[in-house]
Amino acid sequence: MSASSAPPSLDLTERLSRRARTMNASAIREILKITQQPDVISFAGGLPAPELFPLEEVRQASLAVLDRFGPAALQYSTTEGHLPLREWIAAQAGIPAANVQIVTGSQQGLDLLGKVLIDEGDVVLVEAPTYLGALQSFQPYLPRYEQLPTDEGGIDVDALEGVLQRSGAKLLYAVPNFQNPTGRTLSAERRRRLVELTAQYGVLLIEDDPYGQLRFTGMPAPSLYQLGLELHGDVNRNHVIYSSSFSKTLVPGLRDAWVQAAAPVIAKLIQAKQGADLHTPTFNQMIIAELVHDVLPRQIERVREAYGQRARLMLERIRADFPQGVEYTTPEGGMFLWLTVPDGLDTQALLPRAVERKVAYVPGSPFYALGGGENTMRLSYSNATPAQITQGIRALGDTLREALN
Amino acid sequence: MSASSAPPSLDLTERLSRRARTMNASAIREILKITQQPDVISFAGGLPAPELFPLEEVRQASLAVLDRFGPAALQYSTTEGHLPLREWIAAQAGIPAANVQIVTGSQQGLDLLGKVLIDEGDVVLVEAPTYLGALQSFQPYLPRYEQLPTDEGGIDVDALEGVLQRSGAKLLYAVPNFQNPTGRTLSAERRRRLVELTAQYGVLLIEDDPYGQLRFTGMPAPSLYQLGLELHGDVNRNHVIYSSSFSKTLVPGLRDAWVQAAAPVIAKLIQAKQGADLHTPTFNQMIIAELVHDVLPRQIERVREAYGQRARLMLERIRADFPQGVEYTTPEGGMFLWLTVPDGLDTQALLPRAVERKVAYVPGSPFYALGGGENTMRLSYSNATPAQITQGIRALGDTLREALN
Numbered sequence: 001m002s003a004s005s006a007p008p009s010l011d012l013t014e015r016l017s018r019r020a021r022t023m024n025a026s027a028i029r030e031i032l033k034i035t036q037q038p039d040v041i042s043f044a045g046g047l048p049a050p051e052l053f054p055l056e057e058v059r060q061a062s063l064a065v066l067d068r069f070g071p072a073a074l075q076y077s078t079t080e081g082h083l084p085l086r087e088w089i090a091a092q093a094g095i096p097a098a099n100v101q102i103v104t105g106s107q108q109g110l111d112l113l114g115k116v117l118i119d120e121g122d123v124v125l126v127e128a129p130t131y132l133g134a135l136q137s138f139q140p141y142l143p144r145y146e147q148l149p150t151d152e153g154g155i156d157v158d159a160l161e162g163v164l165q166r167s168g169a170k171l172l173y174a175v176p177n178f179q180n181p182t183g184r185t186l187s188a189e190r191r192r193r194l195v196e197l198t199a200q201y202g203v204l205l206i207e208d209d210p211y212g213q214l215r216f217t218g219m220p221a222p223s224l225y226q227l228g229l230e231l232h233g234d235v236n237r238n239h240v241i242y243s244s245s246f247s248k249t250l251v252p253g254l255r256d257a258w259v260q261a262a263a264p265v266i267a268k269l270i271q272a273k274q275g276a277d278l279h280t281p282t283f284n285q286m287i288i289a290e291l292v293h294d295v296l297p298r299q300i301e302r303v304r305e306a307y308g309q310r311a312r313l314m315l316e317r318i319r320a321d322f323p324q325g326v327e328y329t330t331p332e333g334g335m336f337l338w339l340t341v342p343d344g345l346d347t348q349a350l351l352p353r354a355v356e357r358k359v360a361y362v363p364g365s366p367f368y369a370l371g372g373g374e375n376t377m378r379l380s381y382s383n384a385t386p387a388q389i390t391q392g393i394r395a396l397g398d399t400l401r402e403a404l405n
Numbered sequence: 406m407s408a409s410s411a412p413p414s415l416d417l418t419e420r421l422s423r424r425a426r427t428m429n430a431s432a433i434r435e436i437l438k439i440t441q442q443p444d445v446i447s448f449a450g451g452l453p454a455p456e457l458f459p460l461e462e463v464r465q466a467s468l469a470v471l472d473r474f475g476p477a478a479l480q481y482s483t484t485e486g487h488l489p490l491r492e493w494i495a496a497q498a499g500i501p502a503a504n505v506q507i508v509t510g511s512q513q514g515l516d517l518l519g520k521v522l523i524d525e526g527d528v529v530l531v532e533a534p535t536y537l538g539a540l541q542s543f544q545p546y547l548p549r550y551e552q553l554p555t556d557e558g559g560i561d562v563d564a565l566e567g568v569l570q571r572s573g574a575k576l577l578y579a580v581p582n583f584q585n586p587t588g589r590t591l592s593a594e595r596r597r598r599l600v601e602l603t604a605q606y607g608v609l610l611i612e613d614d615p616y617g618q619l620r621f622t623g624m625p626a627p628s629l630y631q632l633g634l635e636l637h638g639d640v641n642r643n644h645v646i647y648s649s650s651f652s653k654t655l656v657p658g659l660r661d662a663w664v665q666a667a668a669p670v671i672a673k674l675i676q677a678k679q680g681a682d683l684h685t686p687t688f689n690q691m692i693i694a695e696l697v698h699d700v701l702p703r704q705i706e707r708v709r710e711a712y713g714q715r716a717r718l719m720l721e722r723i724r725a726d727f728p729q730g731v732e733y734t735t736p737e738g739g740m741f742l743w744l745t746v747p748d749g750l751d752t753q754a755l756l757p758r759a760v761e762r763k764v765a766y767v768p769g770s771p772f773y774a775l776g777g778g779e780n781t782m783r784l785s786y787s788n789a790t791p792a793q794i795t796q797g798i799r800a801l802g803d804t805l806r807e808a809l810n
Contacts, residue, residue: 023680278538
């Protein structure tokens with residue numbers, strides 16, 4: 001057999017599935033490549049601050065896990081996840097461990113939820129804008145997206161009922177705390193209405209909450225999941241499905257996250273996860289389980305304080321250095337804020353000019369499931385020093401001022 | 406809001422996707438639960454021997470990685486995978502690193518391949534019997550399976566052409582080395598014919614090779630992937646997609662595996678993986694990359710020797726203790742052998758009687774995509790001591806003898 005006896009040419013692209021052809025390289029991923037020049041101050045990524053990682057604690061936990069569990073820390077383990085970790089999570093939420101599924105990053109939770117819930121053509125309601133990664137997770141299951149109107153307080157629940165009436169939606173996906181990308185938080189009042197309306201219209205509600213613990217100002221509101229529990233009075237009838245993660249509070253590189261849901265959903269998540277990766281790495285789950293009791297609470301305090309300082313500085317510099325007509329959100333926690341520049345300015349077109357001035361951001365348009373938001377952008381303050389924030393916001397202000405003139 | 410203002414009842418099961426309703430709890434998983442009584446000798450699981458794990462080396466590698474990379478070992482990383490690890494894998498195969506995608510266990514590789522290749526109703530050809538986990542990975546994408554006739558030498562390539570002609574298949578999935586569940590290996594001659602025929606009929610060929618390094622007797626045959634490279638003379642036109650893993654050679658609990666494929670397939674795998682789990686855990690990939698140079702070759706020798714001894718002992722005891730009329734495969738490597746008992750005996754029905762005699766196996770039927778094999782079973786020797794093998798095979802022989810009388 002040799003290259004000379006060449007076989008009939010096989011067009012590999014033509015053999016891809018229909019869903020594969022709808023997938024695109026993440027717009028953000030491509031943008032991040034452009035902005036990764038070493039001297040550019042990047043507010044584009046959504047990275048936690050690595051200097052805050054509990055490196056020494058992870059080292060100690062790794063050793064403790066290998067000492068305590070020996071080879072079992074490196075062996076296959078159950079699809080549901082490491083029981084002590086599931087029990088700890090369940091205790092926080094006041095639910096049985098049977099309703100907790102460990103996943104390999106909350107991205108996997110979203111993928112598995114898409115897999116077990118979304119049929120082709122099902123209507124999925126998302127905020128406008130929404131978390132881009134959720135769109136990527138759901139897209140292979142070929143939903144039809146509808147965008148929910150939002151305002152400064154997140155989802156506009158007065159407009160929601162009309163959408164629920166006419167859309168025949170199966171699923172609503174929301175990030176109620178310090179949303180990615182806007183940094184907005186849904187009020188307690190709106191949360192109640194959102195949970196009641198979705199229950200009334202038989203629409204499953206996915207609450208994605210990676211940032212909820214990172215509140216640096218204001219009062220926490222109850223989770224949608226908790227409100228669902230109260231509404232139904234039964235953990236196994238709750239139509240709210242909760243997703244969270246250790247990526248933003250401890251470290252992201254171990255890929256440990258979880259989903260809380262009613263038994264019928266959990267049963268299918270387990271089966272789907274068996275086919276998807278058998279189980280989340282055993283060693284990693286055991287390391288996280290070592291850290292949740294003492295290290296996690298300290299770490300949450302540390303991250304809150306740091307991100308709060310960075311957010312306040314960024315907002316202060318925005319107020320000082322930006323031209324008039326630029327609107328910004330004021331996050332109460334999390335990693336992001338959101339800018340709306342005057343109509344007519346296109347933040348995607350503007351990015352090369354910002355990069356010339358050595359500052360980068362993510363244009364807002366990719367966060368809209370159905371397009372829009374050309375005059376918006378996301379800034380992340382979580383992984384920037386005070387000097388970078390001061391210098392980067394000044395450069396971005398100059399870029400905007402030049403564009404407006 | 407309280408339980409008394411109960412919302413309209415929402416039937417969660419009714420909201421599941423069509424594909425979720427086709428998923429079932431793994432038959433094996435349920436069987437393993439039955440057989441996990443402490444005094445039962447289990448040949449049922451497919452677990453590597455934990456006493457052979459390089460525990461101390463993993464400990465040293467964990468410390469080295471945290472020292473060398475610091476917080477970067479715990480940060481988000483690229484979807485493609487840790488470059489030094491991809492480069493090492495690529496060098497082994499003589500291909501560019503761009504054609505290597507790291508995945509979270511080879512189970513994830515199969516899921517992502519199903520996602521980017523299989524449309525509903527596409528015909529997927531599988532061996533009869535085949536790896537049950539592959540069926541679980543592909544099932545959510547709703548293929549139609551066709552079973553390929555096999556014999557002692559694996560896929561019957563003479564019968565294959567007829568199947569290719571009439572089936573309109575898109576994909577063929579095969580485990581050519583020490584197959585799970587049968588332990589059979591495809592000859593070099595059949596491999597050539599399989600690669601040529603699938604190329605000729607435009608059928609993508611997935612080669613799943615988790616056990617290839619664990620040969621304890623006989624001569625290795627070239628991989629289907631290598632034969633595909635020779636046939637096409639171009640890594641980016643190869644219709645063979647290769648999947649392998651560090652789970653059976655190093656440790657499974659870190660969930661590190663990879664896929665080698667042509668650029669059009671890799672490009673879609675990257676996009677699919679972004680939505681599936683963003684990336685495989687950073688720390689774990691770095692640990693594996695520490696181990697591949699010195700520890701992996703030693704470890705492969707160690708595992709080969711141990712599994713070879715266990716396989717030889719199991720075969721010797723089968724010949725000594727089993728009643729006439731029971732056929733068995735003679736694996737040249739890997740972890741499994743396959744029994745065919747006389748027609749009319751149902752190994753699923755027989756299992757409780759074996760468990761009464763304190764021995765367990767997996768009935769063969771679940772490994773058939775379209776049913777069949779009621780008189781077959783899989784035995785794993787990889788995770789059993791000599792005493793367990795001797796005692797367990799005697800008990801299984803007694804069970805079979807009783808059933809045949």
